[in-house]
Amino acid sequence: MTDAKKTNHERPRARVKESKGNRVFDVVNVILMTLFALIIIIPMWNVVISSFAGKNAGTFVFWPKEVSIANYIRVFSDNSIWQSMFISVAKTVVGVVFHLFLCSIVAYALSKRDLKGRKLYSAMGIVTMFFSGGMIPTYLLIKSLGLLNSFWVYILPAMFSYYDMVILMNFFRDIPDSLEESAKIDGASDWRVFFSIIVPLSKPALATIGLFHGVWQWNDFMTTKLYVTNEALYPLQMRLYDIIVQAQAAASNGLNAQVSIATTSKGVQLATIVVTMLPILILYPFLQKYFVTGTMLGAVKE
Amino acid sequence: MEKANKRSTGVRIKDWCRAWARQWQLQTMVLPGIIAMIIFNFIPIYGLSLAFRSYTVTSTMASAPWVGLENFKIIINDKYFWESVQNTIGISAIKLTIEFFLPIIIAIMIFELKWTPFKKVVQTITYLPHFLSWIILGGMLITWLSSNGMLNQLLNLIGIATKDNHILNANSYWGIASLSDVWKEAGWGTILYLATMSKIDPTYYEAAEMDGASKLRQIWSITIPEMSSIISLNLILSVSGLFNSNLDQTLVLMNSQNQPKAEVINSYVYRVGLTQGDFSYATAVGLGVSIISVVLLIITNTVTKKLNDNKSVL
Numbered sequence: 001m002t003d004a005k006k007t008n009h010e011r012p013r014a015r016v017k018e019s020k021g022n023r024v025f026d027v028v029n030v031i032l033m034t035l036f037a038l039i040i041i042i043p044m045w046n047v048v049i050s051s052f053a054g055k056n057a058g059t060f061v062f063w064p065k066e067v068s069i070a071n072y073i074r075v076f077s078d079n080s081i082w083q084s085m086f087i088s089v090a091k092t093v094v095g096v097v098f099h100l101f102l103c104s105i106v107a108y109a110l111s112k113r114d115l116k117g118r119k120l121y122s123a124m125g126i127v128t129m130f131f132s133g134g135m136i137p138t139y140l141l142i143k144s145l146g147l148l149n150s151f152w153v154y155i156l157p158a159m160f161s162y163y164d165m166v167i168l169m170n171f172f173r174d175i176p177d178s179l180e181e182s183a184k185i186d187g188a189s190d191w192r193v194f195f196s197i198i199v200p201l202s203k204p205a206l207a208t209i210g211l212f213h214g215v216w217q218w219n220d221f222m223t224t225k226l227y228v229t230n231e232a233l234y235p236l237q238m239r240l241y242d243i244i245v246q247a248q249a250a251a252s253n254g255l256n257a258q259v260s261i262a263t264t265s266k267g268v269q270l271a272t273i274v275v276t277m278l279p280i281l282i283l284y285p286f287l288q289k290y291f292v293t294g295t296m297l298g299a300v301k302e
Numbered sequence: 303m304e305k306a307n308k309r310s311t312g313v314r315i316k317d318w319c320r321a322w323a324r325q326w327q328l329q330t331m332v333l334p335g336i337i338a339m340i341i342f343n344f345i346p347i348y349g350l351s352l353a354f355r356s357y358t359v360t361s362t363m364a365s366a367p368w369v370g371l372e373n374f375k376i377i378i379n380d381k382y383f384w385e386s387v388q389n390t391i392g393i394s395a396i397k398l399t400i401e402f403f404l405p406i407i408i409a410i411m412i413f414e415l416k417w418t419p420f421k422k423v424v425q426t427i428t429y430l431p432h433f434l435s436w437i438i439l440g441g442m443l444i445t446w447l448s449s450n451g452m453l454n455q456l457l458n459l460i461g462i463a464t465k466d467n468h469i470l471n472a473n474s475y476w477g478i479a480s481l482s483d484v485w486k487e488a489g490w491g492t493i494l495y496l497a498t499m500s501k502i503d504p505t506y507y508e509a510a511e512m513d514g515a516s517k518l519r520q521i522w523s524i525t526i527p528e529m530s531s532i533i534s535l536n537l538i539l540s541v542s543g544l545f546n547s548n549l550d551q552t553l554v555l556m557n558s559q560n561q562p563k564a565e566v567i568n569s570y571v572y573r574v575g576l577t578q579g580d581f582s583y584a585t586a587v588g589l590g591v592s593i594i595s596v597v598l599l600i601i602t603n604t605v606t607k608k609l610n611d612n613k614s615v616l
Contacts, residue, residue, distance in 0.1 A: 106335035133346020
């Protein structure tokens with residue numbers, strides 16, 4: 001009796017104490033997470049807002065003394081930026097279309113468990129995930145294929161990815177067979193079934209792969225750096241890289257502000273960064289819908 | 303007996319071919335993918351044989367004479383290579399240690415946030431840098447670290463007077479390279495953990511609450527054990543990534559002053575192979591490093607398997 005009373009008495013007290021501890025935890029948690037978000041957002045905000053500061057670009061933290069779009073006018077008055085923008089958009093759009101087409105037809109065929117040779121094909125794919133020839137053998141291959149300084153070097157080597165194919169294949173397997181069978185009875189070919197039944201039902205999976213590959217295409221500069229020397233084929237990322245590296249070379253060789261005519265001004269650099277980043281920011285809300293599926297992709301795309 | 307067997311093999315092959323022919327439409331769908339893999343994946347893998355040849359501009363890949371381990375012998379006395387190994391390991395060690403622990407902590411903290419809109423905002427903001435290229439981030443970083451950039455202004459605010467351009471300082475390079483990578487990837491690193499945590503049965507927490515377990519206790523005794531397999535997977539990947547270096551990042555951030563601390567294995571391969579044209583030697587360096595990475599992967603996998611009651615995560 002006394003025992004029960006004691007526990008009854010103690011329990012609520014312990015609980016009050018606990019929830020107070022939990023409240024402290026929650027408050028600290030919210031503060032730390034706010035700090036974390038600020039550490040990410042403030043530097044980016046700094047760059048975006050700096051690009052609107054005219055000549056004083058990069059010299060303050062939160063807000064410029066006067067807002068000007070002079071830097072953007074200078075960026076867009078250069079014809080090469082339009083050329084690069086065209087290349088960037090073209091390689092992204094064409095790249096995504098080719099990538100989706102190739103990965104999804106292979107995925108559809110491999111989603112059929114009775115496909116002859118399926119084990120061999122999968123084994124080959126798994127090898128490509130773990131082994132690669134590396135930079136130099138790949139360079140020599142691209143060279144002997146005549147793809148150096150060709151637009152197709154952006155598209156063809158990245159056209160097939162076993163990993164993306166597996167994600168699509170798993171999605172296709174979840175589509176009920178009964179949908180295909182009725183079409184097959186009506187005499188539709190595999191290609192016909194693929195285009196008129198499978199593709200319309202797989203929009204979310206195709207969108208995931210398409211968006212992540214699109215981001216990769218837009219951001220990729222290594223392909224240009226390795227295989228392209230013709231400036232007419234430079235995408236925005238490569239143009240930006242050249243601007244940054246030139247300015248850096250000037251700074252590290254001790255030629256500072258005095259000789260700044262030869263290098264691109266800080267303001268123009270920042271405006272170019274913002275222009276290059278903008279499409280990603282626009283796509284970002286769409287990307288968010290597919291984050292979890294995309295995780296698997298992100299890990300491999302690195 | 304043997305005869306019957308033989309015949310059945312023949313029949314099997316015939317059956318197989320007939321079945322293959324029946325699904326020729328599906329086979330035409332696979333074929334372009336197989337061709338793409340052979341050209342862009344398998345031919346370069348065969349090209350690794352360059353590491354054992356002496357390739358010159360005039361020879362083709364197949365006609366270059368074999369030299370055995372000659373290229374690998376040069377590596378041993380190559381001072382610049384060992385410098386790049388040092389830098390790679392230094393940067394990777396800092397980066398991987400932080401990037402292993404931080405996302406686990408952040409994921410738990412995000413998971414414990416109660417107000418969903420706030421949770422969404424934190425996730426939206428912190429995932430964003432993952433989607434920016436290293437060129438964009440490099441350009442930003444150089445701006446923040448420049449003599450009148452954001453970092454110096456913040457330092458001035460708290461009373462440290464400095465006018466240095468930090469990116470030119472070789473001694474800060476390891477810190478800059480690793481921490482900027484943490485900044486870019488820490489948020490995104492939480493996503494797998496969050497996906498795992500959302501699958502934990504909520505009644506576990508309710509029961510723990512009834513027993514009076516504190517928040518920290520619940521995290522320690524429920525959340526972390528439930529995530530153990532994904533944590534060990536990340537550990538294995540982290541350790542085997544010790545020799546990986548980020549070529550994009552290095553090419554943007556490296557300059558003539560920080561180069562002694564910035565040159566990593568990848569950028570060394572790039573410089574020796576594509577700038578100086580020593581293809582065979584560069585291939586040998588790349589191959590050597592890949593082999594070490596695979597060995598590390600196998601070792602960590604075996605160790606974690608032992609620790610995890612013989613359950614392999616790979």
